[in-house]
């Protein structure tokens with residue numbers, strides 16, 4: 001039988017959210033704003049562009065758009081935009097979305113020959129009554145709004161694809177050259193939290209395949225009262241578990257961003273026990289106090305963070 005003091009202590013402990021720290025994990029973080037976070041170490045250059053907007057007191061949506069556009073235009077990044085690896089028929093098809101501090105969103109999927117799908121997604125949000133446009137409709141809309149048609153298949157991506165055709169073996173690569181989709185979240189000086197996510201999707205996918213990145217609630221979700229989350233990695237797993245939405249709901253229930261991301265990773269593991277080690281999903285999250293965190297299935301994922309303390313890469317804890 002517990003005495004009164006022991007009872008109070010035991011009850012208080014049982015009410016704490018499940019967020020046990022392991023050696024090396026961050027403990028309590030003090031949130032700072034403005035702040036921008038992005039997926040993978042390749043987010044560093046994108047963060048710089050976003051920070052230029054945030055440091056001047058600018059709007060978080062302008063920051064994330066400017067940030068991810070850096071990687072959309074980078075021909076060396078073969079998982080996003082220009083230079084992205086094509087589908088198995090040689091077509092580069094792009095997916096992207098944005099979400100703002102009011103919970104408004106815009107998205108494009110299966111978009112071809114437009115270098116900056118994130119900017120088209122923003123226009124879907126601001127210029128249409130819809131949330132998502134796909135394929136030829138998205139392209140028609142982009143061209144009507146002044147975007148130019150261009151070839152996005154670089155010589156290198158074409159060579160890689162032709163080499164792949166020799167075996168045509170389709171396999172999701174884990175931590176493809178240590179990057180994948182770029183997802184970015186920013187909290188500006190005025191407390192506005194916005195996000196963007198953009199990708200060329202899985203290399204050598206079936207024609208028409210769309211991943212999690214343009215799916216609101218999977219690749220990206222923001223709740224103005226809580227915070228936001230964004231995903232990278234195997235999109236099918238993220239879609240099946242509505243990952244970003246789950247993370248935001250966990251934060252609403254009191255979890256730290258890191259603990260909330262861990263719950264979403266555990267949800268994937270629960271459903272996919274046979275081949276977890278061959279699957280990478282990474283999540284990052286930011287709450288509206290400026291506290292951030294992330295989690296991934298396997299080793300190799302990291303987060304790029306920029307605030308008044310500088311622009312740096314931080315390691316992310318992984319489950320397996």
Ligand code: GLY
Pocket residue numbers: 180181199200201202210211212213231232233234235236
């Ligand atoms: N996470 C990007 C994709 O699966 O398409």
